[in-house]
Amino acid sequence: QMQLQESGPGLVMPSQTLSLTCTVSGASISTGTYYWNWIRQPAGKGLEWIGRIYPSGSTNYKPSLKSRVTISADTSKSQVSLRLSSVTAADTAVYFCAIGLHFFDPWGQGTLVTVSS
């Protein structure tokens, strides 16, 4: 059974770059049929789709975040990464990785990232 686990720094300084990794177990992300997504949720608020990557390397980002977001995959490590540059307090949220093109299933447990000095 496929499981996802997010990891990365829980605290990021304003104007710096947020970097997170999603590690997959129970399946190989090189087996070609999965889109990998990053989704975030500020405390007490709703879900926001950030973007996705297909193992071929093509990506698709939310337009309002596109200038700051990079999603990449390392199939040798079964990992998908998120980089979000020039962060502000508004980027404080729980960040989830999830697989799917039209809908998302399964999800990782999420990791809290706080942007603060």
Add this chain to the structure above:
Amino acid sequence: QSVLTQPPSVSGAPGQRVTISCTGSSSNIGAGYDVHWYQQFPGAAPKLVIYDSSSRPSGVPDRFSGSKSGTSASLAILGLRAEDEADYYCQSYDSSLSGSVFGGGTKVTVL
């Protein structure tokens, strides 16, 4: 402001039927894109309960059902149980944004 609009809250007594609406526009639900629904408990990741507007993943009780018409979709919970108390989110694809979009979420309270 979410692209998909949901009521902030709905409530019902145990055993009752509750419905959650999800209203979109001509660039998402109205364009024919399917709607998917997630259940989220506090501190947990969302869980898919309805996909492709009306299909249930394995293990989701048949008390949960989904429908879509025009620019809107609905999630119905029949025979409401205390364990259904959670936040529910709808999700679809938006062609003008070229990406996935979520509703703002609905808190279901079991009275």
